[in-house]
Amino acid sequence: xxxxxxxxxVTAVEGAIVQINCTYxxxxxxxxxWYQQHDGGAPTFLSYNALDxxxxxxxxxxxxxxxxxxxxxxxxxxxxxxxxxYFCAVRTGFQKLVFGxxxxxxxxx
Amino acid sequence: xxEVTQTPSHQVTQMGQEVILxxxxxxxxxxxxxxxxxxxxxxxxxxxxxxxxxxxxSEIFDDQFSVERPDGSNFTLKIRSTKLEDSAMYFCASSxxxxxxxxxxxxxxxxxxxxx
Numbered sequence: 001x002x003x004x005x006x007x008x009x010v011t012a013v014e015g016a017i018v019q020i021n022c023t024y025x026x027x028x029x030x031x032x033x034w035y036q037q038h039d040g041g042a043p044t045f046l047s048y049n050a051l052d053x054x055x056x057x058x059x060x061x062x063x064x065x066x067x068x069x070x071x072x073x074x075x076x077x078x079x080x081x082x083x084x085x086y087f088c089a090v091r092t093g094f095q096k097l098v099f100g101x102x103x104x105x106x107x108x109x
Numbered sequence: 110x111x112e113v114t115q116t117p118s119h120q121v122t123q124m125g126q127e128v129i130l131x132x133x134x135x136x137x138x139x140x141x142x143x144x145x146x147x148x149x150x151x152x153x154x155x156x157x158x159x160x161x162x163x164x165x166x167s168e169i170f171d172d173q174f175s176v177e178r179p180d181g182s183n184f185t186l187k188i189r190s191t192k193l194e195d196s197a198m199y200f201c202a203s204s205x206x207x208x209x210x211x212x213x214x215x216x217x218x219x220x221x222x223x224x225x
Contacts, residue, residue: 030212031211031212033213035152035216041218042113042200042216042217042218042219043152043200043216044216045213045214045215048211048213050211087151087152089152091212093165094157094164094165095140095142095157095159095164095165095204095212096154096157096165096167097142097144097154097212097214098154099151099152099153099154100151101151102151
């Protein structure tokens with residue numbers, strides 16, 4: 001089967017740094033993506049890793065270790081608007097994305 | 110900025126009825142997808158579509174479901190004989206031609222389907 005595990009909830013304060021982990025076990029692997037979803041909204045693409053290492057995009061960075069089947073999303077200088085759910089997603093085939101269980105991030109003042 | 114648009118935003122139907130969910134993908138994108146998200150749960154892949162045919166589908170996408178690209182802009186998901194458990198948010202997504210292995214999928218705002 002396919003499984004992507006994430007912590008269910010993470011809390012942090014404005015200005016802090018938070019890391020959201022994702023461990024996966026899938027039948028295929030082409031890359032790991034991260035999506036943000038605000039309540040009632042659409043998933044929005046944040047970041048993608050196909051190879052081991054760190055990818056940085058502004059305040060957000062994503063890391064992948066293929067040998068450990070593990071990745072994380074790092075959010076720096078947290079803002080209130082970052083309160084949302086964050087999903088890791090593995091591209092298991094040519095196009096198919098398998099999403100993780102999601103992590104709800106709560107940012108407080 | 111180009112976006113994926115979905116209509117309607119909310120669809121209410123009676124169990125056993127047929128519904129059609131509509132999507133307009135981003136204009137230069139070639140790959141189209143449907144996903145669903147039951148309230149409070151993760152996003153689940155249903156089907157991908159390329160070159161006017163299904164390229165991949167999940168075990169959820171059974172004979173009750175069908176997809177179609179009736180013209181150059183629309184992409185539809187038809188659910189025949191809806192069941193209570195079909196109640197969910199349905200997301201359409203699209204992506205451009207695959208390059209360098211990336212497959213950035215852009216999602217629409219979704220259609221909330223409520224089956225009564």
